[in-house]
């Protein structure tokens with residue numbers, strides 16, 4: 001078997017662990033659209049062209065968001081190993097698939113708040129079950145807003161007066177996607193998996209089958225394998241947040257992904273759970289309306305519901321060796 005390549009003076013085993021943790025990031029339908037090129041002095045993050053979702057994500061915005069989240073994990077894992085990560089987004093001299101390159105800036109001791117994030121990497125999962133009806137404290141909200149801010153993003157906490165409009169947009173986006181046979185076919189290829197899958201969403205992580213009366217969770221990951229237990233009701237008042245960036249474009253997508261991951265890891269470290277509600281930012285018309293709802297000056301990247309809940313089921317990941325890439329020739333713009 002091939003030895004895992006080593007970077008930055010770390011052992012092969014340490015480097016493998018760094019890449020494994022990067023691959024624990026969230027991604028649309030658990031498509032894991034990243035690859036890593038590991039050299040002694042450099043780790044490059046590449047988009048994986050075979051894993052893009054042309055119907056839900058035609059411009060690869062969410063692909064780059066997921067890769068940004070993987071980059072954030074990579075930063076944390078390197079820092080934990082004592083390496084100060086120096087990141088260049090969209091390096092100009094690299095292959096067209098390269099989204100970021102990370103070099104060593106010497107030794108670093110991990111900051112306490114980054115250690116908390118690091119420790120949450122393997123605990124963070126999408127929580128598609130109903131939450132408990134316990135409000136998220138003002139102190140926790142503040143921490144979440146700060147997390148987004150630290151990664152050059154901004155967190156809009158949805159106010160009670162905005163919920164009706166947002167709920168309408170989410171419903172509309174969901175209906176538009178489900179009316180598109182190509183969307184249904186694409187999603188069906190990634191869901192309804194058994195637990196021995198290495199990608200896609202297993203039925204065990206699907207959550208209850210959504211019903212039309214549900215307010216926020218509409219995307220059905222059950223693929224018809226499970227029925228909803230009688231009496232299962234979603235929480236009446238989750239914390240809803242919209243992660244936003246100031247700009248649009250490829251670099252901003254990667255920035256948003258790093259912010260998403262810091263936000264989600266802090267959420268986890270605070271004992272909270274979250275799931276994403278992406279249809280509203282995937283459908284261009286509802287994304288534009290959401291942008292107008294937010295005042296027009298920021299770009300909405302992700303809508304999340306956050307609350308209190310029991311630990312959720314992890315979704316599996318590919319073997320870490322399968323995330324490596326040696327040959328980065330072959331142009332693919334992402």
Ligand SMILES: Cc1cc2nc3c(=O)[nH]c(=O)nc-3n(C[C@H](O)[C@H](O)[C@H](O)COP(=O)(O)O)c2cc1C
Nearest residue numbers: 026027028029030062065066125126276277278315
């Ligand atoms: C860009 C993006 C969009 C996503 N959209 C949704 C969504 O609409 N609904 C949902 O339940 N999960 C969504 N997810 C979560 C993924 O399904 C999840 O990250 C993946 O299945 C891996 O599972 P994990 O988060 O438990 O590690 C999204 C994740 C990303 C990064």
